[in-house]
Amino acid sequence: MNLQVILDNLPYLLWGAFPEGQLGGAALTLVLSVASAIAAGILGLLLGIALSLSRGVTNAILVLTLGFFRAIPVLMLIFWTYFLLPVAFGIDVPGLVSVACALSLIGGAYLAHAVHAGIAGIPHGQWQAGLALGLSRMEVLRHVVLPQALRIMLPSFVNQWVALIKDSSLAYIVGVPELSFVAAQVNSRLMVYPAEIFLFVGAIYFILCSGLDLIAGFVSRQLQRRSQEAPDRGRCRQ
Amino acid sequence: MISIRQVSKWYGSFQVLGECTTDIRKGEVIVVCGPSGSGKSTLIKCVNGLEPFQEGEIVVDGIPVGDPKTHLPTLRSRIGMVFQLFELFPHLRIIDNLTLAQIKVLGRSRDEANAKGLQLLDRVGLKAHANKYPGELSGGQQQRVAIARALSMDPIAMLFDEPTSALDPEMINEVLDVMVELAQEGMTMMCVTHEMGFARKVAHRVIFMDQGRIVEDAPKDEFFGKPRSQRAQQFLSKILHH
Numbered sequence: 001m002n003l004q005v006i007l008d009n010l011p012y013l014l015w016g017a018f019p020e021g022q023l024g025g026a027a028l029t030l031v032l033s034v035a036s037a038i039a040a041g042i043l044g045l046l047l048g049i050a051l052s053l054s055r056g057v058t059n060a061i062l063v064l065t066l067g068f069f070r071a072i073p074v075l076m077l078i079f080w081t082y083f084l085l086p087v088a089f090g091i092d093v094p095g096l097v098s099v100a101c102a103l104s105l106i107g108g109a110y111l112a113h114a115v116h117a118g119i120a121g122i123p124h125g126q127w128q129a130g131l132a133l134g135l136s137r138m139e140v141l142r143h144v145v146l147p148q149a150l151r152i153m154l155p156s157f158v159n160q161w162v163a164l165i166k167d168s169s170l171a172y173i174v175g176v177p178e179l180s181f182v183a184a185q186v187n188s189r190l191m192v193y194p195a196e197i198f199l200f201v202g203a204i205y206f207i208l209c210s211g212l213d214l215i216a217g218f219v220s221r222q223l224q225r226r227s228q229e230a231p232d233r234g235r236c237r238q
Numbered sequence: 239m240i241s242i243r244q245v246s247k248w249y250g251s252f253q254v255l256g257e258c259t260t261d262i263r264k265g266e267v268i269v270v271c272g273p274s275g276s277g278k279s280t281l282i283k284c285v286n287g288l289e290p291f292q293e294g295e296i297v298v299d300g301i302p303v304g305d306p307k308t309h310l311p312t313l314r315s316r317i318g319m320v321f322q323l324f325e326l327f328p329h330l331r332i333i334d335n336l337t338l339a340q341i342k343v344l345g346r347s348r349d350e351a352n353a354k355g356l357q358l359l360d361r362v363g364l365k366a367h368a369n370k371y372p373g374e375l376s377g378g379q380q381q382r383v384a385i386a387r388a389l390s391m392d393p394i395a396m397l398f399d400e401p402t403s404a405l406d407p408e409m410i411n412e413v414l415d416v417m418v419e420l421a422q423e424g425m426t427m428m429c430v431t432h433e434m435g436f437a438r439k440v441a442h443r444v445i446f447m448d449q450g451r452i453v454e455d456a457p458k459d460e461f462f463g464k465p466r467s468q469r470a471q472q473f474l475s476k477i478l479h480h
Contacts, residue, residue: 128288129325133339133391134315143338147329 005193006200009186013200016177024177026204032178033165033208036100040107040164041157047108048115049141069109074167077102082174095174107164114156118149151223158216162209169205179204239264239395239426240285245294247280247450254280255291256450262395267427269437269458272447273473278430279322281447282397285428286310286317299394315343318388322400324380326372332359332383333368336390344391351390358386362416378409385416395426402433432477438462446470 006013016024023031051062069077081098085091093101122145130140169180177185183201187194240262247255255277262268270278283289285296287303287310296303301313326335336355340346346354359365362382364375372380381401388396398417402410414436421427421440431437437444437458444461446454446469454461454470465471 123323123325125321125323125325126327128283129319129321129327131288131311132286132314132317132319132321133387134311134313134343135339136311139342143342144327148327151329 002193002196005190005196009197012186013179013182013197013204016182022177025182026179026208028177029165029168029179029204030208032096032100032103032168032171032176033161036103036107036168037161037164039100039104040111040160043104043108044111044115044157044160047112048119049146051112051116052119053137053141066109066112069105070113072106074102074106075170075173077106078170078174095171095176098174099168099171099176102170103164103167106167107160110160111157114153114160115149118153118156119145121152122148151220154216154220154223158213161212165208165212166205239266239299240428241295241297242281242285243295243297245281245284245291245296247277247284247289247291247293254450255284257294258447258450258452259294260445260452260455262426262428264426265424266442267421267425267440268429268443268445269441270428270430270445270447271432271434271437271473272453276447277450278447279399280450282399282428282430285397286314286319288314288319311343315339315391316394318385318391318393318396320381320384320388320396320398320401322403324372324377324384324404326380326383326387328372331369331371332364332375335372335383336387339387340390354390355386358389359383361389362386376409377405378412381405381409381413382416385413385420389420395428396420398427398429398431400430400432402431434462434474434478446473448473 013025015027016022018024018027047062047066051059051066054062078098081093081101082095085093085098119141126144126148127140130144131137135143168178171178172181172184175181179201183197187197190197242258242260245255245258246253258277258281260268270282272278280289284291285298285303287308291304294304298313298317301308303310303313326332327338330338333352333355336358337346337348337351340351340354341348356365356368359368362385364379364382364386367375367379367383372383375383385401401417402413405413410433414433417427417429417436418440429436429441441458443455443457445452446461446465446467448469453467454465456465461470462474465474
């Protein structure tokens with residue numbers, strides 16, 4: 001083991017050529033992941049709500065579209081946006097944007113189903129109670145159903161975001177200098193230290209993903225403390 | 239105040255309500271009973287439009303419930319409803335359960351809604367629990383909160399859907415006491431319940447339903463004295479003698 005090689009290349013692995021050049025390395029992975037996670041979260045929430053409220057043809061179209069995005073590999077979607085769009089429409093899509101789009105769309109499609117399941121998991125009686133008080137469907141959703149459903153969904157969101165952080169390494173394929181890309185660069189420059197370099201890269205991904213897990217655990221405990229709801233919602237018997 | 243005319247409802251080809259007709263005057267307390275699956279709950283949920291119906295007409299305080307032009311949220315905000323499983327909002331504190339609709343639907347200020355909420359919690363004997371969450375309360379307490387929540391909207395009538403069926407026996411009375419008090423104050427009430435003691439005490443009329451139809455609709459004394467239909471006689475003997 002030669003730790004010196006990691007120390008020598010540490011700044012490049014962590015933030016690429018920044019500030020002289022483009023941001024890269026672990027910092028770019030983080031930026032890419034956070035941006036895609038936020039976009040996927042918003043997209044998932046909106047599509048999940050639409051999935052829950054829509055009926056008939058709209059619902060069928062939505063299910064098909066989401067099914068499509070869940071069925072294609074992230075890599076294919078990256079290739080399509082990166083190579084196909086310029087050919088087909090003459091739009092030049094930067095690698096970073098194509099990866100962010102692919103991750104957001106596919107993450108959003110997965111999360112939409114999690115949101116839909118979370119909403120469906122709230123007992124029908126809660127809707128009725130909200131409606132009976134004179135709240136509109138959207139108000140019941142906003143004030144009664146979603147606050148409860150989001151708590152159920154949180155683990156699914158964390159799972160999806162962890163997968164998304166790791167999938168951001170696919171940006172390597174279109175030359176985005178994120179962590180995996182710069183690691184491969186350093187490795188081919190030095191040739192003889194692959195074990196050190198890739199163990200270090202693995203450790204960084206581990207820290208990023210576990211960090212997210214810790215934050216989510218903390219948030220979930222805070223939410224639980226705010227409402228110490230009994231698991232059976234305090235009913236005596238059904 | 240509530241007029242139900244020839245109301246029929248089907249789930250697919252299965253008829254759940256058949257030509258139900260009755261009237262409830264202001265200040266009247268009606269108890270609806272009958273075997274399970276007889277359509278009692280469905281009927282009272284038709285009154286505030288929670289359940290749609292295909293035929294007939296329900297008019298509440300001059301407003302036709304089945305009319306597509308009727309703004310149902312406004313109508314519902316004027317009719318209180320209490321559910322079998324309480325349906326308090328578990329993520330909100332007790333006081334916030336009582337203020338949510340006051341603020342969002344009636345447009346009251348937070349202070350005004352809070353004051354009203356606390357006054358009603360006091361009335362059902364639960365003011366001390368205002369800042370707790372529903373899961374911390376017993377079933378009986380939760381149901382009393384649910385009644386207070388419905389009253390916070392200043393309803394013109396109250397619908398009760400088996401309010402004591404999910405409660406342990408020792409908690410039933412605390413809920414019934416609140417309902418009796420409400421009835422004695424002149425609230426218009428339609429209660430689906432099997433609590434015949436409650437019916438004897440405060441009901442003006444008893445409606446007996448079977449297989450989606452109103453079989454018997456009689457003043458309390460007449461119903462308990464000598465029910466006309468054989469089906470009601472059987473039902474009464476079953477629930478009164480054991």
